[in-house]
Structures are given as structure tokens and as C-alpha cells.
Amino acid sequence: LDLSKNYEHFPTGFRNAFLMTPVEFERHWQEQAKKRYRIYVLLDVGSSFWVLLTVLFILGYVLTRFRRWKLLKKWEQDESQSELETDKGDPLAEPKTD
Structure with a gap:
């Protein structure tokens, strides 16, 4: 200088x-x-970035929970159908009491 x-x-x-x-x-x-x-x-971009990131995170969480719930329901239906098919095929099967 x-x-x-x-x-x-x-x-x-x-x-x-x-x-x-x-x-x-x-x-x-x-x-x-x-x-x-x-x-x-990136940290100084502003609040809009963090709001968008939070919304995406929550949306991902909700979608994951929804998909898991649908899968569990499908498994329950498949299981109940397989139990019905098993009971129909076995004449000696005892009737279920729920």
C-alpha cells in the first residue's frame, strides 16, 4: 500500500x-x-429458505407416515384374506371366536 x-x-x-x-x-x-x-x-439467504425447508421436512414426514399406514392396512387385509382361505381349506379347523 x-x-x-x-x-x-x-x-x-x-x-x-x-x-x-x-x-x-x-x-x-x-x-x-x-x-x-x-x-x-446459504445460511444468510433469509427466512424464506428456512420456512420452505421446514415445510418440505414436515411434508416428507407426513407422506412417509401415510405410506406406512397404507402398507399396514394392506398387510392386515392380506393377512385376514389368507386366514379366511386357510380356514376354508381345512374342514377340521375350529371356528374362530373373536
Whole structure:
């Protein structure tokens, strides 16, 4: 930075000191910041991102529970049908008392 003080024109002094223009330096700095701090950008997106993420999580949970409930109902129906078929095929089977 001392070299930039020796010149009256800041961009010229900056170029002589850092071998790049201030615009090139800023572009390089932004690229490095995006690579290094990408996770912080995601965290700073705003509340809409977190609301959407929460809604998706709850929706996924509800859909999973619903699919599990349907599967259990199907298993119960299959089991009751197999019990009926087993009882019909066995003439010595005792009648069920529920």
C-alpha cells in the first residue's frame, strides 16, 4: 500500500503494488470468497429458505407416515384374506371366536 501512496492515481499505484487492477483484485476476491464461504451464504439467504425447508421436512414426514399406514392396512387385509382361505381349506379347523 505504500507504493500506492507514492502515486497520485490510486489504480496505477495499486497495479504497481499488486500486479493487478483494483477491478481484477475485487473479482478475484469475490471468487475466493464464494468458494470459501459458500455455506455462510446459504445460511444468510433469509427466512424464506428456512420456512420452505421446514415445510418440505414436515411434508416428507407426513407422506412417509401415510405410506406406512397404507402398507399396514394392506398387510392386515392380506393377512385376514389368507386366514379366511386357510380356514376354508381345512374342514377340521375350529371356528374362530373373536
